[in-house]
Amino acid sequence: MFPSILHDKQYKCRHCRGTFAEKQHLDNHLITHTGLKPHSCSKCSKEFTQKGALNVHMRRVHHRIKSHNCALCSSAFSSGIELKQHLGTHDKPMSYPCPLCPAAFVQKVTLTQHIDSVHSGKAIFL
DSSP states (O other), X not given: OOOGGGTOOOEEOSSSSOEESSHHHHHHHHGGGTOOOOEEOTTTOOEESSHHHHHHXXXXXXXXXXXXXXXXXXXXXXXXXXXXXXXXXXXXXXXXXXXXXXOEEXXXXXXXXXXXXXXXXXXXXX
C-alpha cells in the first residue's frame, strides 16, 4: 500500500477552496486569482491563465483534434464535456432526418450543420 501522503492535498489556496497535492500546482492555480493571462495563442492572440487551457484551445480551435470518441456511434469530440453533452442525445428520438442521406439528428441545428459540411450546403427546404 502506498503511503497516504501521496493522496493528501496539503496545499490550500487562500483565495478559494482549491487544494493541491503539490506546491507547483498551487502556484500555477494562484495565477487565476491575479487576472494575469500569461499564455497567449500564437494563432489568434487569445490569452489564458493556464498553459493547459491554451493547449486545449489549440486542440479544439486550431488543430481540430477530436480524441474523445463516443462508444455508441462514430462521433468524436475535442473535449470530454462535449462528449458528455453528446451522450445525452442517444436517449432522445432522432426527429430530424436528412433529406439527402440516411442520417438523422436529435436537433435541427445539428441537421443543418450536417447538410452544410457533408452535402456542401446543397439547397433544400427544411
